[in-house]
Amino acid sequence: GDSVTQMEGPVTLSEEAFLTINCTYTATGYPSLFWYVQYPGEGLQLLLKATKADDKGSNKGFEATYRKETTSFHLEKGSVQVSDSAVYFCALKVRNNAGNMLTFGGGTRLMVKP
Amino acid sequence: NAGVTQTPKFQVLKTGQSMTLQCAQDMNHNSMYWYRQDPGMGLRLIYYSASEGTTDKGEVPNGYNVSRLNKREFSLRLESAAPSQTSVYFCASSYPGTSYEQYFGPGTRLTVT
Numbered sequence: 001g002d003s004v005t006q007m008e009g010p011v012t013l014s015e016e017a018f019l020t021i022n023c024t025y026t027a028t029g030y031p032s033l034f035w036y037v038q039y040p041g042e043g044l045q046l047l048l049k050a051t052k053a054d055d056k057g058s059n060k061g062f063e064a065t066y067r068k069e070t071t072s073f074h075l076e077k078g079s080v081q082v083s084d085s086a087v088y089f090c091a092l093k094v095r096n097n098a099g100n101m102l103t104f105g106g107g108t109r110l111m112v113k114p
Numbered sequence: 115n116a117g118v119t120q121t122p123k124f125q126v127l128k129t130g131q132s133m134t135l136q137c138a139q140d141m142n143h144n145s146m147y148w149y150r151q152d153p154g155m156g157l158r159l160i161y162y163s164a165s166e167g168t169t170d171k172g173e174v175p176n177g178y179n180v181s182r183l184n185k186r187e188f189s190l191r192l193e194s195a196a197p198s199q200t201s202v203y204f205c206a207s208s209y210p211g212t213s214y215e216q217y218f219g220p221g222t223r224l225t226v227t
Contacts, residue, residue: 008154043204
């Protein structure tokens, strides 16, 4: 079945460091791909998305490119801030009879130190 | 707009007790979802409701029941709680056709002893 695999955390970085969180997927057909972020004590929020191969999603300085050839959607940011400390979830959209469901990866915790 | 609200925020149950988690959204969304979040396992779908009057099982439905009370409200019931149901529960909602953007509530942290 469809699945998402993320690098395990926690990832600990100093402020202004470069961030990469790896995400690979297995899916039939051509899924849409997403990154969600969960700040401490809150629910998930959509961070960015890409709906077809070679699309680049971007938001708040984060970027991810939909790579069909490597089935990947890695999240990157050039210079992280303490406020980016959160858990990041990669997800893909699958279609079933009743609607479009999301399948989530296990999440990667990012800790940014001043 | 409050978005997606959940009650309660925290709950402790003894094994065998029952409870209902409440969820409401004020965004006029058709679709609603219940997830559980466990360490290292991401979010797993328990049940969803594509529209008012319909509910379907997700990945981990055993031990749970749901009710789509009306378009706004979608409740999750544990009839006989077990320690394996200790988790954080999230409700979410979305428009049909754009369910990639699901809007999440703040979660309910449930402990079953």
